[in-house]
Amino acid sequence: MENKIDILIIYTGGTIGMIKDPKTGSLKPFNFEGVYDQIPELKRFHYHLDFYCFDPLIDSSDINPAHWIQLAEVIEKNYESFDGFVVLHGSDTMAYTASALSFMLENLNKPVIFTGSQLPLGVLRTDGKENFITAIELAAATEDNTPLIPEVCIYFENHLLRANRTVKYNAENFNAFVSPNYPALAEVGVYLKYNKHQILKPNFKKLKVHKVLDNRIVILKLFPGISKEAVEAIINIPDLKVMILETFGSGNATMEEWFITALKTAVENGLHIINVSQCPAGAVEQGKYDTSLKLKEIGIISGYDITTEAALTKSMFLLGQNLTPGKFRVIMNLPLRGEITVY
Ligand code: ASP
Secondary structure, three states, X not given: OOOOOEEEEEEOOOHHHEEEOOOOOOEEEOOHHHHHHHOHHHXXXXXXXXXXXXXOOOOHHXXXXXXXXXXXXXXXXXXXXXXXXXXXXXXXOHHHHHHHHHHHEEOOOOOXXXXXXXXXXXXXXXXXXXXXXXXXXXXXXXXXXXXXXXXXXXXXXOEXXXXXXXXXXXXXXXXXXXXXXXXXXXXXXOOEEEOHHHOOOOOOOOOXXXXXXXXXXXXXXXXXXXXXXXXXXXXXXOOOOEEEEEEEOOOEOOOOHHHHHHHHHHHHOOOEEEEEXXXXXXXXXXXXXXXXXXXXXXXXXXXXXXXXXXXXXXXXXXXXXXXXXXXXXXXXXXXXXXXXXXX
């Protein structure tokens, strides 16, 4: 008997699953039981497709870590029965959810491909159909009976990107996501061209799903003229554990004395401060300029070329592991799932 590939499609919500209400003309989620009517092309796949729908469906701006845990649990429960997973998700926070899942799913040896769309499936010019169909194809791709992409990824408009390297970059263009610091894992045109040496290798170990996430984190974006009151108010949030400091260029910040003193005191009191650049491309190099050397000296952790989305979700994951402060610092600087490049 033919050995069919089984793909689980998890629909969380977002624009992709919308159709126009014929009466009101407004967009509303369509019932996924009718998916074969919406996209008859799905019937032509030789794979077995199964569906799991979040109830209620979530606009991705409403997503939170409890939904990430729910998603991880659905994948965990179905992991042995399926060869790959496609997650339909709103594009607004897709980079956060997909980054979080990359850390939560340790020893992932099967594809988890996120996709969505800028225009709903029920709209004639939708980008959702191609994104959806190709995401299924990518989730089903194998070589020597082993999944080709044992990673959490985002597929959008011809590019397959490592999830924890992505940023939503365009609110209108079909090409909504970029991965400024890591090449695409596959380019899709007439052919599906895999950049095999950029894709993580499977380790064939048992999947371990981490379900404790800690959100005692804040993101502080620096700007010229930021006040002492604003910085101190943020640093003094009760029980704060991590502050992601979005700095200028290659990790630079003002060297005003009040600023350095505030950060130094916070680090001494146990706050992890992670230096992430406001530039989407390139890396933090603490010590390259005088304006970042001081940050290194007072114990600010370099984020290297990490995205804010990955720094945030990795921090939530690491805080959930209850690590010693030393271990947190060490692991923050190790590429756990390919999220940073350390030279
Ligand atoms: N607001 C929608 C969402 O993120 C937009 C989209 O689906 O792209 O859920």
